[in-house]
Amino acid sequence: MAEAKKAEGNAAYKARDFSTAVNLYSEAIDLDPENHLLYSNRAAANLVLENFEDVAQDCKKCLELEPDFIKAHLRLATALEGLKKHDEALEVISKALKIGKDGDKGKKELKKLAAKIKRVKISEDKSSRRAVERALMSGSDVPTKDLVKLQEELTRVVTQAGKIKRDLDLKATDIKRADLTRHQLEVLLDKSPDAV
DSSP, X not given: OHHHHHHHHHHHHHTTOHHHHHHHHHHHHHHOTTXXXXXXXXXXXXXXXXXXXXXXXXXXXXXXXXXXXHHHHHHHHHHHHHTTOHHHHHHHHHHHTTSSOTTOXXXXXXXXXXXXXXXXXXXXXXXXXXHXXXXXXXXXXXXXXXXXXHHHHHHHHHHHHHHHHHHHHHHHHHHHHHHHHHHHHHHHHHHOTTOO
């Protein structure tokens, strides 16, 4: 009975009647709540309808039943991206990329989605930073959340700069030691009676 409802849902999906597909997959789930594919299919239909919360719930249930199901990871990450939960989406992608074969179509799609999310995050960070800078320059109040985010970024950059400086100092010390050692060798060779 659940398979019949699933088949009807698939037909509705192919006919681009996504609301009907969601309803039919729901009926199939009522009949067979342990079938991970039903949750995945309903998530696919809801994704087209941009019901991102519903997609996330269905994908999480699908992954409870079948943790290695790449399509559910992809749909969950896409839903989280739609909800502007970029860090969570990247976490899902990171976990999913450790599953299955590297050549899987789903993995390729996950990598594309990760790149897209990273571009969006960079763009949002830049525009948020510009808004804070404009507000500071104009004397306006800056939202506390943006100031905290800016402070965290500044701390990260300063910490990273400190690490780079320490690395450079260590390299400079190594170079000085190497030069000193080479000079000492040259002096010793010049003083040696066997030196030609």
